[in-house]
Structures are given as C-alpha cells and as structure tokens.
Amino acid sequence: MTSNNNDKQTIVEYIKNWSRKHSLFVMAYGTGCGAIEIPATMTSRYDAERFGIRGAATPRQADVLLITGYLATKTLKRVIRVYEQMQDPKYVIAFGSCTINGGMYYDSYNTINALDRYIPVDVYINGCMPRPEAVISGFVQLQKQIAEGNADNGTKYKENLEWYRTNQTKIIKNWRMPDYNW
Amino acid sequence: MEDLGIKIIGALLTVVLAFTVGMTYGGIVRKLTARVQNRRGPVVWQNFLDLLKLQSKKTNVAHGFMGHMAPVWIIIAAGTVLMFIPILNGDLWFPNLTFHGDLIFLLYMMVFGSLGMALGAGQTGNPNSAIGVTRGLSQMVGFEIPFVLALVALMIQYKTTSIQDIMAIQAETGVWMMFSNPFAFLAALFASLGMFRYSPFDIVGAPAELASGPMSEFGGKYLGTMMTGGSIFAFIKLTLYVDLFMGGAGFGTGFIATIIGLGILLLKTFSLYMVPVFYGWISPRYRTEQAIRYFWGWPTALGVIAVIWAIF
Amino acid sequence: MVNLDKENKILETIKTTFNVEGRVIRKNRVEINAKKDIVSSILLFAKNQQGYIHLNHIACVDWLEKGKFELSYIIWSPTDKITIFVKTLIDREKAEMENIDNIWDQANTYEREFREMYGIQFPGLVGDFEFILEDWDEMPPMRRDFDTNAYAEKTFYQRPGREDAKDVREELTKQSGEVIPDFAKKYSRE
Numbered sequence: 001m002t003s004n005n006n007d008k009q010t011i012v013e014y015i016k017n018w019s020r021k022h023s024l025f026v027m028a029y030g031t032g033c034g035a036i037e038i039p040a041t042m043t044s045r046y047d048a049e050r051f052g053i054r055g056a057a058t059p060r061q062a063d064v065l066l067i068t069g070y071l072a073t074k075t076l077k078r079v080i081r082v083y084e085q086m087q088d089p090k091y092v093i094a095f096g097s098c099t100i101n102g103g104m105y106y107d108s109y110n111t112i113n114a115l116d117r118y119i120p121v122d123v124y125i126n127g128c129m130p131r132p133e134a135v136i137s138g139f140v141q142l143q144k145q146i147a148e149g150n151a152d153n154g155t156k157y158k159e160n161l162e163w164y165r166t167n168q169t170k171i172i173k174n175w176r177m178p179d180y181n182w
Numbered sequence: 183m184e185d186l187g188i189k190i191i192g193a194l195l196t197v198v199l200a201f202t203v204g205m206t207y208g209g210i211v212r213k214l215t216a217r218v219q220n221r222r223g224p225v226v227w228q229n230f231l232d233l234l235k236l237q238s239k240k241t242n243v244a245h246g247f248m249g250h251m252a253p254v255w256i257i258i259a260a261g262t263v264l265m266f267i268p269i270l271n272g273d274l275w276f277p278n279l280t281f282h283g284d285l286i287f288l289l290y291m292m293v294f295g296s297l298g299m300a301l302g303a304g305q306t307g308n309p310n311s312a313i314g315v316t317r318g319l320s321q322m323v324g325f326e327i328p329f330v331l332a333l334v335a336l337m338i339q340y341k342t343t344s345i346q347d348i349m350a351i352q353a354e355t356g357v358w359m360m361f362s363n364p365f366a367f368l369a370a371l372f373a374s375l376g377m378f379r380y381s382p383f384d385i386v387g388a389p390a391e392l393a394s395g396p397m398s399e400f401g402g403k404y405l406g407t408m409m410t411g412g413s414i415f416a417f418i419k420l421t422l423y424v425d426l427f428m429g430g431a432g433f434g435t436g437f438i439a440t441i442i443g444l445g446i447l448l449l450k451t452f453s454l455y456m457v458p459v460f461y462g463w464i465s466p467r468y469r470t471e472q473a474i475r476y477f478w479g480w481p482t483a484l485g486v487i488a489v490i491w492a493i494f
Numbered sequence: 495m496v497n498l499d500k501e502n503k504i505l506e507t508i509k510t511t512f513n514v515e516g517r518v519i520r521k522n523r524v525e526i527n528a529k530k531d532i533v534s535s536i537l538l539f540a541k542n543q544q545g546y547i548h549l550n551h552i553a554c555v556d557w558l559e560k561g562k563f564e565l566s567y568i569i570w571s572p573t574d575k576i577t578i579f580v581k582t583l584i585d586r587e588k589a590e591m592e593n594i595d596n597i598w599d600q601a602n603t604y605e606r607e608f609r610e611m612y613g614i615q616f617p618g619l620v621g622d623f624e625f626i627l628e629d630w631d632e633m634p635p636m637r638r639d640f641d642t643n644a645y646a647e648k649t650f651y652q653r654p655g656r657e658d659a660k661d662v663r664e665e666l667t668k669q670s671g672e673v674i675p676d677f678a679k680k681y682s683r684e
Contacts, residue, residue, distance in 0.1 A: 016238040019238065023228065023232045023234075044220050044221040047223075049212075049224050050223060051224075052224050052231060058398045060399055060401035060402075060405075061398075061400070061405055073628065074628045087239050087240070087241050087242060088239065088240040088241045089239070089240060100653065101655060102646075102653070106646065106656070107642055107643040107647075108642060108646060109635050109640075109645050109646060110627065111650075113651060113652050114652070117651050154240075167651070170649075171649055171650065172629070173631075174628070
C-alpha cells in the first residue's frame with residue numbers, strides 16, 4: 001500500500017479499487033420502509049445490474065449494507081451484528097431522512113436519530129423514500145469514493161471500536177453479543 | 183525432455199483456456215439473460231471483475247481446517263479432470279492423458295469437487311449449509327442415473343471405455359454419436375439440465391433459498407476460488423459432451439489449425455450450453471423431490487431404451 | 495328513510511338480557527356501553543347465540559382527563575353484517591380487565607400488547623411479557639402522560655440543525671388565513 005506520491009495510488013491499488021467499484025454485492029436485508037425501493041432498482045426498468053450490483057444472501061458474501069429508513073433499537077442490535085460479520089472492505093449506504101436526523105420519527109421513543117454514531121456510514125441518500133434514480137446516483141457516488149481510495153470505513157470501525165461501543169451500549173441496555181476476533 | 187516440456191506448457195494452457203472460457207460463458211449468459219428480460223445487463227467480463235474483487239478482500243473468515251480445504255479440493259478436482267478430457271483431437275499442444283477406462287474414472291472424479299464443498303460447509307456449523315448440502319447431494323443422485331445410463335449405452339454399443347476411441351469411431355464413420363444413438367443423447371441432455379444448476383434445478387445455490395445453501399459461510403477468497411472451480415467444471419462438462427456426442431473438435435496439426443479447432447470447439451460448446459440456459463429462462467424452480475421425480479421419470483426411461491438399443 | 499330494523503332488534507335483545515345502555519349509530523353500526531364485569535357475558539352471548547362470531551379488533555383509548563381507559567371490543571356478524579362496539583371504562587390507576595382468551599384465541603395478542611403498552615393487567619394471561627419492545631424499563635409508552643419527545647431527546651443523540659424548523663400547520667394556516675382553535679393550540683411548536 002505504499003506509494004511514491006502520497007496522493008497517487010500504486011498500480012495494484014488502482015486495479016483493486018477498479019474491480020471493487022464495478023462489482024458490488026448488496027446484502028439482501030431491508031431494515032425499514034425504504035426496502036420497497038430496492039426491488040424497483042434491481043429490476044428491468046432502472047436496471048442496477050449493469051453497474052455490477054447484485055444481491056448476496058449472507059453477510060459473509062456481501063460488501064454493501066443498505067440501511068433503508070428508520071432504525072428501531074431492536075433492529076439496531078441485529079444490524080450491528082450483521083455489520084460485524086461482513087468482511088473488509090465494507091460499505092454502508094443510508095437511505096432516507098430518518099438516518100440523517102430522525103426524519104418524521106424524530107420524537108419517537110424507540111427510533112434512533114443519527115446513524116453515524118453507531119456504525120460508520122459512507123453515503124447518505126436523502127428523500128423519503130428516495131426514488132430509484134436517486135438510489136443509483138448514491139451508488140455512483142460510492143463508486144467515486146472507492147476509486148479515490150478513501151472508502152475504508154471498516155478499518156475505521158475497528159480502530160474506534162471503543163467509541164462506537166459506548167454509544168451502542170448506551171441505548172441497547174441488554175448487550176448480549178459475541179466478541180468478534182477479526 | 184522436450185516432449186515433457188511441451189506437455190507441461192500444454193497443461194498450463196489447458197487450465198488457462200478452461201478458466202477463461204468458463205468465466206466468459208458465465209458473463210455472456212448473464213448478458214443474454216438481461217436482454218431477454220428487456221434490460222441491459224452487466225458487461226461480458228463481469229465474472230472476472232467479481233473474482234478480482236473477491237480475491238482482494240482484506241479479511242477472510244474461515245471456520246477451521248475443512249473450510250480452507252474445500253475450495254482447494256474443488257480446484258484440484260477440476261484440474262485433474264481437465265487433464266483427462268481431450269480438448270482438441272489429435273493435437274500436439276493440449277495433452278490428453280488417456281487410458282482405457284477413463285470414462286468411468288471421470289464419472290467418479292467429477293463428484294469429488296462437490297464432496298469437498300460439502301465437507302467444508304459441514305464444518306461451519308451453520309444449519310443452512312447442512313440443509314443445502316443435503317439438497318445438493320440428493321439432486322445429484324437424481325441426475326446421475328440418466329447420465330450413467332446414457333454413458334453405459336455408449337460403452338456397450340461400441341465396446342470401449344475410452345473417450346479417444348469414441349471420438350475415433352465418430353471420425354471414422356463420419357456420423358456424430360448424437361445421431362447414431364439418439365436416445366443416449368437425449369438422456370444425457372436431460373441430465374445436463376441438472377448438472378449446470380440453472381433453473382429449474384438451482385435450488386442448491388440460489389440466494390433466496392436458505393441463504394444460498396452450502397456457500398452461505400464462504401466469503402472473500404474462498405468464494406472466489408469456488409466460483410472459479412464452478413466455471414472450470416462447466417467447461418469440462420461441456421467439452422465432455424461435445425467429445426462424446428458431437429464428434430469432438432480438431433482440425434489437424436499446426437498453429438492455424440489449432441486456432442480453427444479451438445474456434446469450432448467454442449462454437450459447439452456454446453450451442454450446447456444454450457440448451458439448459460434457454461430452458462432456465464422460462465422455468466420456475468423445482469423443489470428437491472420434484473426434481474428427483476423429474477429425473478427418474480422420462481430421462482431414465484430414455485436411458486433404459488438407449489441401453490436396450492445398444493444391445494441389439 | 496333507511497331501514498334500521500335489524501340493528502334495533504339486536505340492540506333490544508342485548509338491552510333486555512343484560513340491562514345496559516346503547517344506541518344505533520347508523521346503518522350497520524351499534525354501540526353498547528357496559529360495566530366491565532358483564533362484558534365477557536355479552537361477548538359470549540353475542541358469539542354463541544346471535545351469530546357474531548368474528549372479533550374484528552380490540553381498541554384502547556386513554557382518557558387522561560377522566561382518569562379512565564376505555565376498551566372497545568368490536569365484533570361482526572357475517573350473516574347480518576352488523577358491527578357492534580362493546581365499550582367499557584376501567585380505572586386508570588389500577589387497570590385490570592378480564593381475560594377473554596377462551597372466547598377468541600386471537601385476543602391473546604391484543605391483550606399482550608395492552609399489557610406492555612398501556613399497563614393493563616389481565617389475570618390469567620399466558621404469554622411472554624416482552625412482545626414489541628426490548629429491555630424497556632420506563633412507564634408504558636402509549637399512555638398519554640409519557641412524554642415521548644423528552645425521552646427521545648434524553649436518550650438519543652440529536653443531530654443539530656432542527657432549531658429553525660417551521661411548523662407545517664402554522665405555515666398553512668397563515669397562508670390560508672384561518673384560526674387554530676384553542677384546544678389544539680397546545681400541540682403547536684410556538
């Protein structure tokens with residue numbers, strides 16, 4: 001990963017990022033009400049497969065986790081477990097205004113307001129729900145970030161694990177999760 | 183010594199050829215499927231991009247010794263079987279290690295890869311993998327019966343168990359095996375629908391079924407290796423069919439003749455590949471017991487008729 | 495003139511059998527107000543003898559000013575196609591109601607929800623306590639004196655930037671020139 005110039009990538013890194021951005025496996029997990037836009041994006045009219053995006057069934061095979069909409073605290077516990085099972089490098093795309101600042105559920109007793117404090121997020125797409133064109137533009141933005149080489153939030157999660165855990169255990173009181181030794 | 187050198191280079195060439203052709207066929211089929219569904223699909227080299235991305239994952243999680251071994255076994259099985267299939271007829275560069283009885287040997291070795299995947303999936307302890315493996319092996323019991331019956335019919339009819347001899351007979355008589363024993367060809371064609379794991383027999387590895395069955399705990403480099411093994415196996419099966427039933431491919435010796443021979447081989451294998459793919463575009467998925475009942479119905483009957491025809 | 499014969503007939507039957515109050519709201523809608531002791535007898539009578547075999551819904555309204563919960567049992571008959579609301583009032587401080595699990599099986603789910611969300615106890619109800627919420631140790635959240643806004647601000651991190659948000663209703667009334675009535679003013683943001 002070393003290079004002569006600090007802001008130019010080596011040829012190996014360039015090829016790796018080129019292949020990563022053209023083949024994204026999306027985890028088939030609809031966390032909230034925005035999951036209804038995902039089939040519309042994947043099927044014939046707004047075809048997402050021409051970008052190389054396809055669905056993957058398990059977190060072990062997936063690259064991208066889509067947080068589509070509001071996150072209840074019950075779902076957050078499961079989403080954290082899924083996120084920790086994915087393999088590096090992994091990306092998170094957050095749909096909708098509920099992940100940005102709470103959306104229309106900002107004063108609800110069981111939905112979280114800012115997703116950034118619990119898992120690291122790469123791209124936010126706003127809307128309620130975003131249309132398939134907006135979803136595809138979000139993926140293109142993610143591809144741009146991968147090509148520049150600064151989309152490595154999986155490592156950032158591991159380094160700042162203490163901070164994320166403090167935030168998570170503050171709202172999830174019964175923390176019975178396994179410790180992963182990645 | 184020079185002969186050995188040529189053979190080793192030829193072996194490497196064979197592996198590279200099988201890998202490239204297998205992955206490209208996968209990409210072409212994805213593109214064709216997309217066009218049938220009225221959309222643009224991925225680029226034709228998409229499978230290579232997937233493989234590159236999977237190999238460049240930074241952390242790879244495995245659950246013990248068998249999890250490491252499973253992809254290795256698939257590659258070993260694929261490579262071994264590849265050495266025994268005649269790619270081009272009577273060519274200097276592609277070594278075809280043949281001996282009498284290699285047809286029966288091939289039948290055993292092709293199962294070896296699935297066995298490796300089953301063992302690797304069994305060690306992860308994921309119940310999805312266990313059920314997926316059971317379904318896959320049950321389905322394999324289904325399609326092996328018409329396949330073996332077809333091959334036995336061929337063996338009885340021509341009193342040989344070597345692929346080279348069968349190809350020689352086709353070259354001699356000038357008539358493809360497809361026409362001289364049509365029932366065997368039909369039975370083997372039905373079996374090929376199950377071998378390539380397209381719809382309606384894709385219950386084993388589909389993402390919507392049991393979180394993709396046996397491969398549910400493999401990610402990163404292991405998944406990439408298994409995809410490669412799967413593509414090589416697809417090419418192996420296609421070439422075997424072409425050699426047995428369609429007269430093989432070969433054009434003589436010499437560099438230009440090799441290229442033309444390879445072109446004929448690609449044409450024949452691709453046209454044979456289109457049969458399961460076409461059938462897959464229009465079929466929904468069968469459950470395991472429906473699939474086994476399908477295979478033990480008409481295809482087995484055709485196989486039995488083929489054996490009877492071969493005797494008389 | 496709409497024909498309300500069937501509704502009046504069923505209302506008279508229940509009134510004479512059980513000595514309760516009631517009225518016909520409109521066609522196919524009958525409402526009965528009863529005390530909480532005889533509600534299960536009314537439901538059993540309607541189910542077995544009058545043909546009201548379908549339980550539509552059980553709803554709970556929190557009357558904070560009166561200090562009572564109002565439970566409505568909504569039942570329906572497929573032959574007469576009449577919906578009957580059987581309403582009772584129970585005390586808010588010590589909320590207890592009879593378990594009608596043995597009349598209709600699906601009432602189990604409704605009663606577990608009320609036990610968790612409103613704090614109404616049903617003696618004899620079998621089922622896990624935790625149903626919708628996980629690890630919840632505050633007061634039952636659907637009660638009207640639970641301030642959900644304050645709880646959300648205390649527990650979750652709010653992203654700054656909402657301070658200059660405008661109220662939708664205020665803006666629309668300013669544009670169209672109408673006046674918000676007094677009882678609705680306490681939900682305004684200003």
